[in-house]
Amino acid sequence: MDKATDFDIVIVGCGPTGATLANLLAQHEVSVLILEREQTIYNLPRAVHFDDETMRVFQSVGIADELEKRTRVNPGMRFVDESGNLLLDWPRPEGIGPHAWHTSYRLHQPDLEELLREQLARHEPCTVKLGHELVTLEQFVSHVNVGYKDVNTKEDFNCTAQYVVGCDGANSTVRSSVNTETEDLGFKERWLVVDVLLNADMPELGDHTIQYCSASQAMTYCRNPGLRRRWEMALPDSLSDERAIDDGHLWTLLSRWITPDQALIERKAIYTFRSELARQWRRGRLFIAGDAAHLTPPFMGQGMCAGIRDASNLAWKLSMSVNSKAKQSRQDAHFDSDSLLDSYEHERRPHVREYIKTAIKLGSLINSLDRQTVESIASGDSSSNVRMSSIAPRLGSSALSDFAGAESSVVGTLFSQPVLSNGTKLDDTVGYQAFSVTRTSSKSVLVEGGDGAVIEISDDDRNRLSQVLDEMQVQSIFVRPDRYILSAISDEQQITKLDWSALVN
Ligand SMILES: Cc1cc2nc3c(=O)[nH]c(=O)nc-3n(C[C@H](O)[C@H](O)[C@H](O)COP(=O)(O)OP(=O)(O)OC[C@H]3O[C@@H](n4cnc5c(N)ncnc54)[C@H](O)[C@@H]3O)c2cc1C
Numbered sequence: 001m002d003k004a005t006d007f008d009i010v011i012v013g014c015g016p017t018g019a020t021l022a023n024l025l026a027q028h029e030v031s032v033l034i035l036e037r038e039q040t041i042y043n044l045p046r047a048v049h050f051d052d053e054t055m056r057v058f059q060s061v062g063i064a065d066e067l068e069k070r071t072r073v074n075p076g077m078r079f080v081d082e083s084g085n086l087l088l089d090w091p092r093p094e095g096i097g098p099h100a101w102h103t104s105y106r107l108h109q110p111d112l113e114e115l116l117r118e119q120l121a122r123h124e125p126c127t128v129k130l131g132h133e134l135v136t137l138e139q140f141v142s143h144v145n146v147g148y149k150d151v152n153t154k155e156d157f158n159c160t161a162q163y164v165v166g167c168d169g170a171n172s173t174v175r176s177s178v179n180t181e182t183e184d185l186g187f188k189e190r191w192l193v194v195d196v197l198l199n200a201d202m203p204e205l206g207d208h209t210i211q212y213c214s215a216s217q218a219m220t221y222c223r224n225p226g227l228r229r230r231w232e233m234a235l236p237d238s239l240s241d242e243r244a245i246d247d248g249h250l251w252t253l254l255s256r257w258i259t260p261d262q263a264l265i266e267r268k269a270i271y272t273f274r275s276e277l278a279r280q281w282r283r284g285r286l287f288i289a290g291d292a293a294h295l296t297p298p299f300m301g302q303g304m305c306a307g308i309r310d311a312s313n314l315a316w317k318l319s320m321s322v323n324s325k326a327k328q329s330r331q332d333a334h335f336d337s338d339s340l341l342d343s344y345e346h347e348r349r350p351h352v353r354e355y356i357k358t359a360i361k362l363g364s365l366i367n368s369l370d371r372q373t374v375e376s377i378a379s380g381d382s383s384s385n386v387r388m389s390s391i392a393p394r395l396g397s398s399a400l401s402d403f404a405g406a407e408s409s410v411v412g413t414l415f416s417q418p419v420l421s422n423g424t425k426l427d428d429t430v431g432y433q434a435f436s437v438t439r440t441s442s443k444s445v446l447v448e449g450g451d452g453a454v455i456e457i458s459d460d461d462r463n464r465l466s467q468v469l470d471e472m473q474v475q476s477i478f479v480r481p482d483r484y485i486l487s488a489i490s491d492e493q494q495i496t497k498l499d500w501s502a503l504v505n
Pocket of ligand 1: 012016017018036037045046047048049050133135167168169170173271289291298300302304305306
């Protein structure tokens with residue numbers, strides 16, 4: 001069949017967001033070109049943490065089991081004052097959580113990016129061009145013209161795509177073409193980040209992440225996988241970059257914990273941590289995702305996680321739009337393609353905003369700017385220590401909120417993932433598609449895929465899912481491919497069969 005465009009989607013940037021998006025799209029037979037300026041994976045210190053929701057997306061991508069082997073379960077984060085007294089505790093449960101994974105993992109970001117790229121290579125509809133940089137974007141009614149060049153030979157190329165997604169990081173070129181302003185949420189600080197490789201394990205350093213709240217020297221310690229450990233330090237304005245990053249200065253700062261004969265400095269960098277949110281994430285056929293759309297201070301370890309959520313949210317919407325155009329349009333469809341694609345920004349922007357706001361709050365607790373925050377939180381508890389727990393905001397409202405049954409409080413939240421009685425996780429049994437869970441009798445449920453096929457599970461598992469429906473006080477739910485609940489029906493009379501193919505025309 002002749003295709004109207006060379007590729008369905010062009011993704012700019014093969015960082016965690018772009019590589020995850022491409023992997024998800026390729027599973028829906030969407031043809032993808034990824035342009036990545038660099039030849040090798042970025043190797044300065046960045047993400048060291050991700051959560052269970054993010055792991056569930058990696059499960060859909062097909063790399064979760066391999067990734068888990070390269071991670072370490074994180075027992076939690078503790079905030080201490082200059083004398084080492086505990087101010088705030090953010091413990092993470094030791095066991096498997098409601099999403100069938102641990103709630104918090106430590107990682108080495110290049111390990112993840114390597115696995116994502118290996119997985120990409122297994123998908124035929126995906127072309128990855130490393131060492132190729134986006135140069136121009138021209139948007140037309142029916143397609144986008146993409147101009148790019150080989151960064152070594154300087155040779156120019158052109159192709160056409162139905163949609164372009166800018167996963168091209170903080171200094172995004174695609175964001176310029178979306179022509180959006182950026183909302184500054186008010187955090188801007190210069191920090192030094194040092195990754196070390198210990199010569200041998202040093203259990204005395206501890207397994208928790210420690211935030212050293214201090215007026216004179218705010219710091220973070222992270223216990224990363226294997227022999228990797230990280231320290232992050234706020235930099236005073238008076239200290240130059242050159243002096244701050246000097247090994248002699250670093251070892252002086254680290255001397256409280258380790259000495260040069262115990263470890264090697266593996267990587268070091270100075271960053272300005274910022275809190276920014278693009279006001280517009282889509283213009284016609286152009287989208288932005290990941291750091292191109294939002295930046296957060298890293299105190300919650302959620303910047304990359306937010307980009308992975310963007311990819312998971314956008315992938316099924318783009319693939320439905322692309323695939324619905326290839327088919328006859330349905331008169332009985334619930335949404336048009338534009339409303340579905342607009343829902344990406346409407347759902348994701350308020351969601352990530354909650355994470356950025358919380359990270360800023362933690363930042364003001366850690367650094368010297370706002371000691372009052374420490375005091376106000378600490379005084380709220382008679383034991384003088386305060387516990388915090390992870391946040392799980394609902395998706396923002398969008399056209400999808402008008403879907404039948406969307407008024408229930410569980411809609412827009414992530415559906416849990418039980419481990420089934422045969423040891424497999426529910427998402428693996430269902431596959432990367434939408435599904436419904438519907439009560440058929442007082443004790444039993446029927447699970448059906450978006451393709452209409454019944455998904456066979458044991459009686460025990462049916463009972464288990466029946467309890468889940470009970471807990472949510474509903475009779476039936478539709479779960480989207482990103483595992484968020486689209487619709488929940490509490491009145492037995494109103495239960496309808498899931499016809500996923502009629503969602504979009
Ligand atoms: C110190 C630090 C600690 C962090 N800790 C955590 C953490 O613990 N947990 C967490 O979730 N997040 C963390 N983050 C954030 C996380 O690293 C980023 O959010 C994540 O890397 C963003 O991924 P991305 O794919 O959106 O962008 P990037 O990883 O920046 O990828 C963008 C890609 O686009 C390419 N590109 C750019 N322009 C072009 C162009 N014109 N043409 C072709 N290619 C282009 C770039 O080369 C790059 O490879 C941390 C960040 C820092 C700095």
